[in-house]
Amino acid sequence: MKAKEIVLLIFIIVAGVFFYHVQAGKIDVVWDDFIALDFNEYTYQETQVIEPPLPASLKVLNSHGQVEVLGAETDRITFTFEKRIWRRNEEKAREVADELHPVVNKGDTAVTITTNRSDFKRRNFETNFRITVPSGMPVEVTNSYGLVRADQVGETMIDNRHGEVSVTNIRGGAVIENSYEDVEVSGLESNCTIRSRHSDISVKAVPGEVNIENSYGLVDLRGDSQKATITAPHTEIWVEDVSGPLEVRNSYEKITLRNVGPSRLDGSHSSIDVDGLAGNLEINDTYEPISLKSVRGNLQI
Known part of the structure; x- marks a missing residue:
């Protein structure tokens, strides 16, 4: 193969990878706003x-x-x-x-x-x-x-693609969708639903139900919620002071619980650290260590 053909082949491969990532949303290119x-x-x-x-x-x-x-x-x-x-x-x-x-x-x-x-x-x-x-x-x-x-x-309902979201002191609940930027929520009176990817998510002081979907980021949930469900592969998860039932599903990142209620944890290659849990605890995980302290309830691993 000639040198020019090799260079052309490399260019085609690089261009193909680039446009694939643009299409997949991994590279942000806005052509009409260049x-x-x-x-x-x-x-x-x-x-x-x-x-x-x-x-x-x-x-x-x-x-x-x-x-x-x-x-x-x-x-x-x-x-x-x-x-x-x-x-x-x-x-x-x-x-x-x-x-x-x-x-x-x-x-x-x-x-x-x-x-x-x-x-x-x-x-x-x-x-x-x-x-x-x-x-x-x-x-x-x-x-x-x-x-x-x-x-x-x-x-409040917010759909903010490739944009940061801040929601505070809401008289009711919130539904939020975004990607690639942080989400901060605090001081709601009702439920909170967040659907995101490639984002760091912080939720505090939400007394209703909390549902979070994320990937490739961070989830930090603190405050007394009625119930919390977190589905977040490739995402580090920290939950603290949530007394209601808790369900967490993730992979390849750490799950940390502090002073929580009954919990079910489904992980894959996820290390787990629990300190302070009132209620039953069910864990399904593989390949990573599990640390448990002050679990006051039935334990199933």
Whole structure:
């Protein structure tokens, strides 16, 4: 085989591996938002107020940017819309800023806030929302490639692909989906469901049921929950001060329990460390050591 043929073969193999990982989501490439090295950043803001009467809930649809929804003692919705635009000069950036705007639909059941991003063939911009709503208002956010934060609102649903999520002080429960960025949850009044991958997840002070699905990351659950189920292969798991029934399934990473209730642990190549367990303990595991202290109940291994 000639040298050129060898080089071509190597190139084809490398390209194939690269595009496979892009397709699988292991490499993050956003083709329509590629920012050239010689582009400059320009930022523009505008503010809008949505007057009462308001529908019962808020829905936000965004992409490539941040969304913050904060509850407050108010009877209206106020939001700041920030446009971060990359262009070669301010004139070009201003042309985009003049055309890029929020879109508000005040429906019967929800206020929907989104943008006209789809109108642009060439993008190279981010859109950020900072929204203040009446405290306790239910919120649904769909976003990607940026932080989503919710605080002092009602029932919360967040879908944030490739984006960090922070949910605090919620008057109700939360359902969260994301990937590749951290998830932090604390101070809910009801149940919490999290579906993620390649993320570090921290959950504290959730009195209802907790269901977590993750892979290739970390799960840290603390606080008295009614029941907790964690399914997280290739993920280190720490659970502390959870008195309700606990089910954990993982592989190839450590499971640590501190001061928990009845538990079932299913692991594969997972080391297990338990210190303080009130109730029955069932363990199914292979190939790794198990350390047990202060288990007050029946034990099955």
